[in-house]
Amino acid sequence: MAAQHVLAIDQGTTSTRAIVFDASGRPVASAQKELPQIFPRPGWVEHDPEEIWRATVEVCRGALERAKLDARRLAGIGITNQRETTVVWDRVTGKAVHNAIVWQDRRTADLCAALKKAGHEKLVSERTGLLLDPYFCGTKIAWILDNVGGARAAAEKGALAAGTIESFLLWRLTGGKVHASDATNASRTLLLDIRKGAWDDDLARMLGVPPAMLPQVVDCAGEFGAATTDILGAPVPVLGMAGDQQAATVGQACVKPGMVKATYGTGCFALLNTGTLALHSGHRLLTTIAYQLDGRRTYALEGSIFMAGAAVQWLRDGLRLIRQSAEIEAVAREAREGHGVYMVPAFVGLGAPYWDAEARGALLGLTRDTGPAEIAAATLDSVCYQTRDLVDAMRGDGAQIDELRVDGGMVVNDPLMQRLADTVGMPVERPRVIETTALGAAFLAGLTAGLWPSLESLAGTWALDRAFRPAEDAASRDRRYVGWQNAVRRVRSV
Numbered sequence: 443m444a445a446q447h448v449l450a451i452d453q454g455t456t457s458t459r460a461i462v463f464d465a466s467g468r469p470v471a472s473a474q475k476e477l478p479q480i481f482p483r484p485g486w487v488e489h490d491p492e493e494i495w496r497a498t499v500e501v502c503r504g505a506l507e508r509a510k511l512d513a514r515r516l517a518g519i520g521i522t523n524q525r526e527t528t529v530v531w532d533r534v535t536g537k538a539v540h541n542a543i544v545w546q547d548r549r550t551a552d553l554c555a556a557l558k559k560a561g562h563e564k565l566v567s568e569r570t571g572l573l574l575d576p577y578f579c580g581t582k583i584a585w586i587l588d589n590v591g592g593a594r595a596a597a598e599k600g601a602l603a604a605g606t607i608e609s610f611l612l613w614r615l616t617g618g619k620v621h622a623s624d625a626t627n628a629s630r631t632l633l634l635d636i637r638k639g640a641w642d643d644d645l646a647r648m649l650g651v652p653p654a655m656l657p658q659v660v661d662c663a664g665e666f667g668a669a670t671t672d673i674l675g676a677p678v679p680v681l682g683m684a685g686d687q688q689a690a691t692v693g694q695a696c697v698k699p700g701m702v703k704a705t706y707g708t709g710c711f712a713l714l715n716t717g718t719l720a721l722h723s724g725h726r727l728l729t730t731i732a733y734q735l736d737g738r739r740t741y742a743l744e745g746s747i748f749m750a751g752a753a754v755q756w757l758r759d760g761l762r763l764i765r766q767s768a769e770i771e772a773v774a775r776e777a778r779e780g781h782g783v784y785m786v787p788a789f790v791g792l793g794a795p796y797w798d799a800e801a802r803g804a805l806l807g808l809t810r811d812t813g814p815a816e817i818a819a820a821t822l823d824s825v826c827y828q829t830r831d832l833v834d835a836m837r838g839d840g841a842q843i844d845e846l847r848v849d850g851g852m853v854v855n856d857p858l859m860q861r862l863a864d865t866v867g868m869p870v871e872r873p874r875v876i877e878t879t880a881l882g883a884a885f886l887a888g889l890t891a892g893l894w895p896s897l898e899s900l901a902g903t904w905a906l907d908r909a910f911r912p913a914e915d916a917a918s919r920d921r922r923y924v925g926w927q928n929a930v931r932r933v934r935s936v
Contacts (some may be wrong), residue, residue, distance in 0.1 A: 445517035448887045450880040455524045455708040458497035460505040460792030463884040467903040469709040475502030485548040488541035515676035517891035518681035519885030523607035528582040529936045530604045530813035543582040546790045549798040550581035555576040569635045571729030580632030580649040580794035604655040620667035623657040625734035663886045682886025686879045687711040694847045705850035710747035712832045725835035726795040745794040745832030749787035750825045777819035782807040784929035785820040795835045826865035827926040845869040849878040864914035874907045
């Protein structure tokens with residue numbers, strides 16, 4: 443009997459998860475483990491690569507056990523990952539030479555500023571679709587080489603490998619046999635020419651990254667090697683890989699130009715499918731590879747928000763305003779109407795469309811009667827306002843957006859989704875399967891395995907759970923948004 447299940451590894455910023463999907467795209471069983479965050483200094487964020495690897499193995503075994511499924515019954519493995527988080531490791535031992543530097547980390551802000559001052563951002567933008575910002579991988583690799591004793595010399599000799607998390611996991615899963623990165627993750631490094639789909643020697647030289655460190659760039663669906671028998675009890679082929687936001691784009695079946703999705707996890711990321719055109723944004727959105735299949739690239743415009751669910755975690759862990767993230771809805775419900783409080787969650791700077799690495803978070807509009815409810819409501823509102831920032835930027839670039847497909851952990855909050863629809867002024871569509879990041883990884887692996895005939899056929903698997911339609915009048919919506927824009931101006935560094 444042909445294998446009818448796919449194991450999706452979803453290695454995220456705050457947790458590592460594995461989900462078994464069947465051939466209809468339905469989740470059968472899952473396992474999850476929280477990922478500890480490491481904050482060596484203000485603005486620095488790291489993860490332990492060994493903890494990521496241990497958790498990955500643990501949740502894969504756990505998901506198979508809960509599904510009562512033998513690894514031999516798997517058609518393959520799909521991997522999706524927190525993008526831009528960077529690892530450098532020894533090619534012989536497989537051990538990282540330093541903790542993974544997380545996408546939120548801002549330690550390379552000075553290097554990015556120096557490169558901008560030297561006039562390099564135009565070249566970077568033209569070739570990579572990105573901006574010179576600490577968010578991306580290239581300067582993180584350079585930092586590790588320059589700050590870990592002996593690392594640069596070892597890299598020059600070809601002894602070290604670099605990559606994003608999916609590349610590191612693929613290396614470990616295959617016992618060090620395969621060093622590859624899919625095109626979506628590679629497009630987030632500041633090192634890939636996204637039109638050629640190849641590493642760029644000029645950019646590598648500019649950043650001081652030896653090209654020998656870099657993985658082979660591959661499609662998002664293909665045969666990438668097999669997980670060794672000791673991991674799951676049988677060799678299982680790795681057949682799909684994509685960065686988390688691109689995987690969610692596939693999982694949301696946004697496979698036609700003009701379709702847009704927003705994923706609400708640690709941050710929020712909106713991707714607009716632009717087809718075969720790598721459009722340049724006039725509103726500081728990123729141009730990125732949405733997916734690459736059979737060597738053909740589909741592009742997207744992307745807006746990146748660094749703090750969405752992470753702002754709620756701060757209320758929980760930093761202010762201790764709530765005990766569990768799920769409590770925020772009930773607390774926010776008690777907020778006074780028209781409280782006038784704005785939270786700008788620029789804890790690690792601001793992403794699109796501002797790209798201000800030096801901006802810092804603030805609570806504005808506080809009065810003596812401000813309490814936990816108003817702060818909770820302002821935190822949730824900040825997610826909606828930041829989404830409108832991105833939608834307005836996309837429309838400014840000529841996009842016709844009629845509805846917004848949403849996914850991720852935050853979208854189970856019905857009042858928040860209604861507030862989002864009111865703030866952006868258009869329907870917000872939530873699918874039945876909200877874990878579309880893992881679903882996208884499963885779809886990509888399933889395409890290779892033959893479980894689905896084509897990317898377009900995935901559209902038939904997408905099912906609406908609920909559509910939230912705007913109920914607030916435009917004048918009220920715009921008045922609130924002007925208050926947000928004023929708040930953002932107050933925290934900007936420029």
